[in-house]
Amino acid sequence: MDNLFTDVSYKSLDELIYGFAKKPVHLKNGMVIGGGTVYPEINFTLPPMLISQETMPKVKAQYEEMLHGICSKAHELNVPGLLVELELLPPCTFNPEWGIEITKVVKDIMLEYDSKFGLKSALRLTPVDIREGKQLTHMYHGDHWDNLMATFQGGAEVGADFLAIESVGGKSLHDEAVMNCDLPKALFSLGVVGTHDMTVLWDNIIKIAKKTDTIASGDTACGFANTSMVMAGKNFIPKVFAAIDRVMCAVRTLVAVERGAIGPDKDCGYEGVYLKAITGTPISMEGKSSACAHSSTVGNIAAALADCWSNESVANIRLLGGMAPTVSLENLVYDCRLMNVATTRGKALDLRDMLAESDRQFDPQAYVLDPAVVLKLSRKIVNGKSHFEQTKIAASATLEELREAHKAGALQLAEREVRYLDIFEEQLNSIPDSETELQQVIVKNTTKDKFDPAKYDL
Template sequence: MAVTRCTKMAYSSADEMVFGRSVTPVKTGLGLEIGAGYTIPEVNYAPRPEAGVSKEKLIKEYERITTDIMARMVQIGAPAVVLETEHVQQMSNNPDWGAEIAHAQKTIMEDYHDEYGIKCALRHTIGDIRESRDFLDLRGDKYSVFMEAFEQCAQNGADMLAVESMGGKEVFDHAILRNDMAGVLYGIGVLGSMDMEMIWQDIASVAKKNNVIASGDTDCAQANTAMYIAGGLLDKNLAHTLAIIARAISAARSLVAYEAGAVGPGKDCGYENTICKAIAGVPISQEGKTSTCAHSDLMGNLTMQCCDLWSNESVEYHGEFGGTTVQCWSETLAYDCALMNVALESGNEKILRDMFVASDLNRDAQGYVLAYPNAYRIGEAIARNGDDIYLRAKNAAIECINIIEEGAKKKLELSRFEAKALSDAKDAFESLTDDKDQFMSDCLTKYKQEVKVFKPENYGL
């Protein structure tokens, strides 16, 4: 499929953006329309490790998970739910495993839909298995298995296809540990975008052929890594200002999925999704306070601001006092969505949205930049040079720095450590050329020498 670059915003202003509504809603699954005026819980889960010893045990585990979620949703009167199955490696390395699990899950979901009328859909996120022991192998022997996993899931019950792709990670990992902003920009904004352009044209073709939805990607491998290293307010392993610069760049990368044929909803762990929604108008999934079962963040309410699906990131399946983990977390998500949906129905959605934002706005630079008015500005910076994957990623980084500097003059507090990292990053980005070819040439030479696991052939270079 052809790639159509995004060079303008889907919304005329940031204030138009709210939760539960998107410019281009997505119809999928059993009666669902995502981004069409209501929010929907998206439950994410992982099987217990011992369940992966055989295909039969893994299928049974996912049958239990699916039944538990669907039963709890009906028990509490939730009108709709999305299930996201993030593949464990066995399911993507053996595409028939993923296919049989998708079929088993969808059969259960159809039974609940037919008997109780609950609207539902199944998303399968294929694992990015394109690696050997020592290297990424993005275009090598595993590519055909990777795409076969998408194909078989699409044929056997998955309504939506997604992935957390890893292109550029070998350079990013080297760069982020050295505060090397050119390397972060090259890894996420250039190499990551180049890889996504290749795989998402193929994923979109699979989805179209099988009449399912090519949903979206997320920069979990890079921007989320930066966020996790940065940690909380006591941590100084990585400046939070650098983590949010990586996140801003990641929006230019994650946007490529929609340019190559994906239609949303964006995946939950893409904290960059509000920026992507502002540009592309697609519905998005988000996570925040409900993902504490998987990780902590500093914007647990703020991320609800523009979500269409509301997710828990992932939780291992086991028992809790209130039921199994998936029952407990699906119920929590459903009640959050009920509140947002009442706000939509009563015309109070912008009031609730702004309360979500205000509760986290000045807690940390990361939440400050991702607040929808500032996320919209990052989107404008990307769209301004939307045809150039390098310039738009660089624009995003510089606009991110500008936003933080403005915030620091208001109520956003920066420690000396954070302010110094921001100042150094600003100098680094302002010193970079505007010429994509020159930047590409310089980086290729530099990182071929510095990063032993960097294989340019992974990107057709």
């Protein structure tokens, strides 16, 4: 059963701003996400190295080095609070005991700096969604599922504050849709397969969160809309497809909150701005600060509604300024300081609008992150009576908005991009009103290695 949001949480654009959420998240240490302060959220990963039972001492030593550098710099720069995201690598989710060990190492160092220096922090645990590959027997049972759930459970028991994931339900189908600029297939992968998978997955994550007294934070369409973003950045697909895909992904990401997640949503889900507008939950975002991980055209505008500001991820390599995770944290801290000072001086709306204005005209992917556009499209999306219908509305409303913005001179689009708007409009008009009918068409024209309905109980 869909627990759909039927209205937006913000009635006025002036309320929709960085640092403030209608439903702030209160932590036991006094930090409040979405309560007026933007916090840095640091993300990091190992340098190229083998992860095995034999190398685990070296792996843990890498995490110890990263955390000491991060926490020491955070203390030195007087941060009011710090979020640490631990995105586990595949071997550490396929082998839950390794991921749990690393989680404990990271949390123990965070607690050490809290005890010694009063550094407030919270740990977001993000096991990698390993439910992919030829060895997968089913999305909701078998070794892949069991190891994923065991990693969540064990990580929560040793100190994770937030549980999150970049889920992959429908990704193989979506990847094919992106390569072929197939909007109906993308819509089906997100609005039917993805939302179904999110429902099952997040019901189980919520159970673990309740059992372990942790916070179910949120999901992200990183494997979906970010794939489109990267492909568009290389000119492999139209930018307008990536923009439409981003807004469609919002419906899928919303499901985590529909099932009980309370935020903050994950940083690499740029569609989080729609989640915030509709649900009122706080979000983490990334932009220019994530250039260490990937390029984008949304460097400033992504910060306009952020409650936490992240760097995406960076490997533990040495730069002239120090180890990369520590350097990334310093960049985040100064961005957050500026946003927070603007708030205290009553200039937050001005800064929000400048962040948006500096990016939105140059790329449709930036344009759909503009707070005014977000609120306008969100009001249309919530009129849908099902996830399928909401996703379809997201696509059509975004297409219409991009066309109008270009005609008004508010959005620069190459002639090639404008022509694609007509193509995608034709594709949208071909989609049946029944998701069952659409599924029959998709299954008929898709190989089982891309989508096997039986593995999803569909």
